Amino acid sequence: MTITLAEEIMLLSLDDESGSAKQRQAAGWAVAGGILLELVLAERVSVVGKYLELVDTMPTGERLLDNRTALIEAWMRGRSKRRVTEWLTKDQPKAVRAALESLCERGVVVEERRRALGLFPMRRYPEADGTVEGELRERLRAVVLDGADPDMRTAGLIALIHSAKLHALAFPDSPREQVARRMAEVAAGQWATESIRAAIRDMQAAVAAVTVVTVLAAGT
Template sequence: MAVTLAEEIMLLSLDDESGAAKERQSAAWAVAGGILLDLVLAGRVSVDDGRLRVTDATPTEVPLLDERLGQLDAWCAKKNRAPKVTEWLTKDHTKAVRATTVSLCERGLVREEQRRVLGLFPVTRYPEADGTVERDLRARLRTALHEGPTHHARTTGLLALIHGAKLHHLAFPDVPRKEVASRLEEITAGQWAAEGVRRAIRDMQAAMLVVTAATVVTVTS
């Protein structure tokens, strides 16, 4: 079973040794966005003009995606009109992260460890158990960064999510952030996928900008 976009983003976020999540809040928005994008690519969800619609509730046979698809379908059914992407990301990002880390554990890519901070406060960490998937992922992203858009919509879509959530340092820690941002802007603006998919990506990027900006204001105020 292929690793999902959400799982790839979580692998980039989790520190290999300590298992702590880096850039936790922004990564959470991107994880939820990754699930949405996989559902768009699978023809189950459409995103247009910043709003979500479930177009086909048939299971994808990927447990992580099908769980979120069921939740999304039930939630959308209660709305009078198609809900905004920002509403779903705000509602689901914490649950999406939890479901994604559980999936990574079940795949044997990370392991769950219970620790105590200062010997007192219990925390859960997810250090690396099998690094082959993340190494392949990082190699694929580096190739795309240098060579530009590929015929793989998922890879370019992943770069678009990373760019939208400003997770440049997680994916490319050895490349100056400004250089990465400029390159990803160029790559994701190309004709790399069907117009519906690219439109969905643009809407999700805009939604992530809104929710991450709101998070920064909340934290600093």
């Protein structure tokens, strides 16, 4: 089963049994970035420097992406470009929910609703089909730990994980320094055209910027 970059990041963040999200804030930024990166790869938007431009509104056939194209078009308000970080900040909470709904529709996770202390509504998303995450982790392991050459989408996924500092979600039992070093190499590697690499570098910078702001705010 092929799932989007955003869904892959969301899946990595969910505890398989409890269905609760780990590193939810940072993962949320990477999820929003994953949707945007998919739109870059599909040539629906462009990311150059600090700015986002909408270049094509033709449907991709993937509802998660097409809904975001429509939202970006409305958000642009006729402007030719707007800041990437502004879009990520606006979309992050909604992107997480959209990715979870898509995983539920695919049958990868199931939604469970309950009340904490009998009062506060909570939602959890335990895994229903472990093969999808298993294949995902094997793909990441082959590139990051075994040194295999990545395809474009896997390299983009690794770049987003690295920029949001989610190394422990992808490789909880591996030395972080080793994992981070290899992820940095992949993100900067010769696996795509220069225009795509540049877009991903700019996306990394945007995701890293909003992640740092969130971490600092939480600390205060």
